Amino acid sequence: MNILSTLNLYKTYGMGDTKVEALKQVSFSVSKGEFVSVIGPSGSGKSTLLNMVGALDQPTSGMVMIDGREVHKMKEEELSVFRRRNIGFVFQSFNLIPELNVEENIVLPILLDYQKPDQNYIKELLGLLGLTERKRHLPSQLSGGQQQRVAIGRALATKPAIILADEPTGNLDSKNSQDVMNLLKLSVDQYHQTVIMITHNHSYASFADRVFQVNDGMVRELGASRR
Amino acid sequence: MKNYLDLAPKYLSGHKNKTRLTVLSVIMAVALVVGIFSMLDALVTFEKAQVLKSEGNYHILIRNPTQTEIDTIASRIDVENSGILKDLGEGKINDETCALGYMDGNFAGNLNIVLAEGEAPKNDHEIMLEKWYLDQLALHIGDTINIALSNGITDDYVISGVINDWGATKAASIPFEFVSKGTSEGLSAVTSQYFVLLKEGVNIQNAEREIAAGLNISEDRVGYNEGLLALMLQTKNNRVLTFYLIGVVLFGLVLVTGVVMIYNTFNISVMDRVRQFGLLRCIGASKKQIRRIVRRESLIILLKAIPIGVLGGMFITFICSGILKIYNPYLFGDISIFSFSGIGIGAGVLTGFLTVLIASMLPAKKAAKVSPVNAVTGSETVKISGRQKQGVFTRLFPVEIAMGVNNAINKKRTLILMTSSIAISIILFLGFSVLVNPAFMGMKTDEPYTPDLTLTSDQVMTSELSLKLSQLEDVKVLGKPTEHLIDLQLSGKNDEQTVNEVAAVIDDTITLHDKRQMNAEADNAFMTIAVFIYGFVAVIALISILNMINTMNTSIVSRSKYLAMLRAVGMSDKQLNKMVLAQSITYSLTGCIIGCGLGVLLQKKLLDFLAADWSFPLYQIVGITVICIMTGTLSVIGPLKKIKKTVISETITSL
Ligand SMILES: Nc1ncnc2c1ncn2[C@@H]1O[C@H](COP(=O)(O)OP(=O)(O)OP(=O)(O)O)[C@@H](O)[C@H]1O
Ligand SMILES: [Mg+2]
Numbered sequence: 001m002n003i004l005s006t007l008n009l010y011k012t013y014g015m016g017d018t019k020v021e022a023l024k025q026v027s028f029s030v031s032k033g034e035f036v037s038v039i040g041p042s043g044s045g046k047s048t049l050l051n052m053v054g055a056l057d058q059p060t061s062g063m064v065m066i067d068g069r070e071v072h073k074m075k076e077e078e079l080s081v082f083r084r085r086n087i088g089f090v091f092q093s094f095n096l097i098p099e100l101n102v103e104e105n106i107v108l109p110i111l112l113d114y115q116k117p118d119q120n121y122i123k124e125l126l127g128l129l130g131l132t133e134r135k136r137h138l139p140s141q142l143s144g145g146q147q148q149r150v151a152i153g154r155a156l157a158t159k160p161a162i163i164l165a166d167e168p169t170g171n172l173d174s175k176n177s178q179d180v181m182n183l184l185k186l187s188v189d190q191y192h193q194t195v196i197m198i199t200h201n202h203s204y205a206s207f208a209d210r211v212f213q214v215n216d217g218m219v220r221e222l223g224a225s226r227r
Numbered sequence: 228m229k230n231y232l233d234l235a236p237k238y239l240s241g242h243k244n245k246t247r248l249t250v251l252s253v254i255m256a257v258a259l260v261v262g263i264f265s266m267l268d269a270l271v272t273f274e275k276a277q278v279l280k281s282e283g284n285y286h287i288l289i290r291n292p293t294q295t296e297i298d299t300i301a302s303r304i305d306v307e308n309s310g311i312l313k314d315l316g317e318g319k320i321n322d323e324t325c326a327l328g329y330m331d332g333n334f335a336g337n338l339n340i341v342l343a344e345g346e347a348p349k350n351d352h353e354i355m356l357e358k359w360y361l362d363q364l365a366l367h368i369g370d371t372i373n374i375a376l377s378n379g380i381t382d383d384y385v386i387s388g389v390i391n392d393w394g395a396t397k398a399a400s401i402p403f404e405f406v407s408k409g410t411s412e413g414l415s416a417v418t419s420q421y422f423v424l425l426k427e428g429v430n431i432q433n434a435e436r437e438i439a440a441g442l443n444i445s446e447d448r449v450g451y452n453e454g455l456l457a458l459m460l461q462t463k464n465n466r467v468l469t470f471y472l473i474g475v476v477l478f479g480l481v482l483v484t485g486v487v488m489i490y491n492t493f494n495i496s497v498m499d500r501v502r503q504f505g506l507l508r509c510i511g512a513s514k515k516q517i518r519r520i521v522r523r524e525s526l527i528i529l530l531k532a533i534p535i536g537v538l539g540g541m542f543i544t545f546i547c548s549g550i551l552k553i554y555n556p557y558l559f560g561d562i563s564i565f566s567f568s569g570i571g572i573g574a575g576v577l578t579g580f581l582t583v584l585i586a587s588m589l590p591a592k593k594a595a596k597v598s599p600v601n602a603v604t605g606s607e608t609v610k611i612s613g614r615q616k617q618g619v620f621t622r623l624f625p626v627e628i629a630m631g632v633n634n635a636i637n638k639k640r641t642l643i644l645m646t647s648s649i650a651i652s653i654i655l656f657l658g659f660s661v662l663v664n665p666a667f668m669g670m671k672t673d674e675p676y677t678p679d680l681t682l683t684s685d686q687v688m689t690s691e692l693s694l695k696l697s698q699l700e701d702v703k704v705l706g707k708p709t710e711h712l713i714d715l716q717l718s719g720k721n722d723e724q725t726v727n728e729v730a731a732v733i734d735d736t737i738t739l740h741d742k743r744q745m746n747a748e749a750d751n752a753f754m755t756i757a758v759f760i761y762g763f764v765a766v767i768a769l770i771s772i773l774n775m776i777n778t779m780n781t782s783i784v785s786r787s788k789y790l791a792m793l794r795a796v797g798m799s800d801k802q803l804n805k806m807v808l809a810q811s812i813t814y815s816l817t818g819c820i821i822g823c824g825l826g827v828l829l830q831k832k833l834l835d836f837l838a839a840d841w842s843f844p845l846y847q848i849v850g851i852t853v854i855c856i857m858t859g860t861l862s863v864i865g866p867l868k869k870i871k872k873t874v875i876s877e878t879i880t881s882l
Contacts, residue, residue, distance in 0.1 A: 054509070054599075056509065056599040056600045057600045077515065080516075084512070089509045095506070097507075098241065099237040099238050099240075100237060109510045109511050111229075111230055112507075112511050112516060154510065158511070
């Protein structure tokens with residue numbers, strides 16, 4: 001079952017001289033429970049792709065379907081609700097609300113959805129993330145790796161259909177990067193999550209079920225090992 | 228945390244410095260409004276009491292009314308109380324002149340004719356007189372007194388009651404004797420006045436028109452208690468209306484200032500957080516939720532700021548009243564120092580709430596508009612445009628100054644906010660200073676023709692006398708002396724001696740009126756009001772300066788990361804100082820120029836409106852410019868110190 005598919009996606013920035021075709025004719029689909037990694041040189045359009053898929057930005061043309069719904073057709077309010085329930089984001093940096101502690105950061109998407117956090121699930125998540133001891137700490141009191149784990153926890157909090165991660169290991173050393181990768185992998189295995197992750201590190205790319213290569217705005221799937 | 232809205236208090240307590248600045252700014256705006264409106268309220272209340280004391284509690288009066296007129300008016304439904312005061316001409320007691328009159332008992336209190344002892348005359352041979360006169364004659368209630376009435380009949384009268392001294396008569400040394408209704412009807416009245424107090428809420432002008440039209444009373448027979456009507460905003464007097472209009476404009480400006488002050492602080496605070504809002508949107512916050520978070524923040528700030536602002540405003544009122552009372556006990560001795568003005572507090576709270584509602588609505592909208600992409604692309608603030616201008620400034624100034632000026636100019640929104648903050652304060656200042664002008668207070672006392680002494684006589688004063696007077700040292704005869712009146716002005720140092728010399732020249736058919744005391748009091752009154760309005764203006768100026776420092780502070784604090792980064796890449800402290808200073812001076816000068824321009828325009832308009840002369844307020848402008856530059860400099864010192872104290876890495880990693 002396709003959880004995500006794009007059809008003829010185009011994104012053009014600017015006009016005239018400064019016109020940049022960041023995405024061209026992008027069509028692919030991803031099934032539920034797949035771990036997809038996206039690689040490509042700097043400026044090739046990886047982040048742009050993720051922004052389109054996460055409905056953070058409007059494509060110039062084309063279509064994105066998540067869980068059978070065309071995201072860019074939704075109205076603003078509807079989209080917010082859809083996003084908070086179905087998409088989890090993890091960024092390279094500036095991931096957390098600095099005023100909230102670890103636990104609060106993790107439950108925030110649930111609160112935004114006017115739900116009551118399931119304490120058992122949160123406890124389980126904290127355990128999984130190795131942050132049980134740290135749940136009352138503020139982001140500024142955590143290491144970069146720990147902060148990134150909190151961000152993954154937050155992305156998992158609402159059990160979204162899909163997790164989008166833009167260079168989640170970009171700021172981390174190899175040990176912490178490994179932890180983060182393991183967590184993402186775990187979320188796919190344990191919670192049947194779908195993950196799309198941008199990375200520059202080819203060895204992490206091989207963690208994935210599928211690898212997409214972006215070049216000059218064009219997306220091509222590498223003949224990666226299929227599970 | 229139970230609710231996403233708890234983010235608001237958490238954000239506020241996480242940014243103590245910034246929150247404090249915002250709260251302070253709201254406090255100042257509320258205090259300004261509460262203070263000025265309370266003071267106005269206190270002054271109106273005080274003036275009303277004064278008018279009721281000096282003029283009496285009535286609205287209109289009809290001169291020489293007929294009985295039909297009296298009966299018709301008295302039976303009107305909108306009339307609260309009415310009564311007639313008759314002047315029954317002069318009488319004589321032991322050959323000394325006294326004034327005879329009659330006053331309806333039910334209205335006597337309204338005209339401050341208050342029975343001190345005994346009772347009002349009821350029977351034909353009863354009389355009521357003033358306390359000072361009774362004391363002077365060493366008489367008591369029940370004693371008889373021989374009076375020659377205006378019809379020539381002399382008779383004995385029993386003193387039935389005593390009234391409290393009635394102001395004017397004591398000064399003129401002519402006692403007022405009130406007779407009974409019966410006696411008054413036997414005498415012919417010189418004049419009579421029928422006083423009417425209308426019920427509360429009645430439109431006085433309409434009622435007056437109705438009465439005059441219904442009874443065919445000519446306009447010159449109708450009089451008004453002008454002072455009271457003016458204070459009740461029911462006057463027809465154009466001068467007073469003009470004055471009120473100007474008041475409305477100025478107080479409107481105070482409100483606008485409050486609104487702008489609060490709006491700006493909120494706006495600055497929201498604009499800094501584009502990235503955070505972007506992140507929130509990424510994790511699923513809807514626009515509405517973002518708006519709610521921002522609004523919740525405003526509410527918390529309000530609840531903190533309003534009580535303190537109200538107290539601050541009351542404190543301002545307290546100080547102002549205190550100054551008035553101490554500075555001029557003669558005029559303002561009776562003003563209450565502790566006044567609790569519902570209007571003032573209401574105005575302050577309302578401004579606070581409305582402003583914060585408006586002020587947070589727009590930034591909240593702006594915040595909600597933040598695209599979630601901002602969280603990813605990492606732009607910390609709203610887009611920076613206009614980079615191309617950098618070239619010009621870099622060629623003109625050293626790089627750090629060019630950067631400062633550019634920072635100020637390129638951030639259009641911050642520029643608008645800062646500039647408008649400063650400009651509106653200046654406009655307010657220039658507008659209010661119009662009021663400090665004796666011409667509009669009706670007390671031009673320093674006119675060259677104000678006499679210090681006036682000589683009057685029933686008999687003819689010869690021109691030799693005025694010649695003799697003018698030859699005295701330090702004495703000037705003013706205008707053209709008539710046979711019955713000569714005005715003199717004193718110019719020397721030793722006035723007392725000169726007065727004695729004048730007294731020596733005249734004989735006892737001539738009365739010497741010493742007007743110096745009265746003039747001094749009028750001068751004093753003008754001075755007091757001038758001091759008071761300058762006090763107002765000073766309060767406004769002070770609050771404006773604080774607000775400017777505060778806004779500058781907010782803007783620098785919010786850019787501490789950027790500044791830390793510049794230090795990290797090698798900007799020296801000196802360069803940093805220059806850059807920040809250049810930026811803040813750019814703001815204050817732009818605000819100064821706009822403010823002075825518009826302020827001068829307003830001043831000119833207001834003065835045109837009052838048909839008064841206007842001249843370019845050069846000193847004011849120079850003063851304002853100096854203060855602006857000083858404030859711009861002052862406001863960067865604190866935050867710069869703080870920025871230099873913090874370790875660079877700390878600021879940057881807190882990203
Ligand atoms: N807001 C924008 N306006 C104009 N051009 C943009 C904008 N965002 C991205 N681009 C351009 O689109 C292209 C793709 O950018 P994108 O951020 O997707 O690259 P990327 O593959 O994520 O690179 P990196 O690995 O360095 O993060 C780039 O050439 C970039 O300059
Ligand atoms: Mg990228």
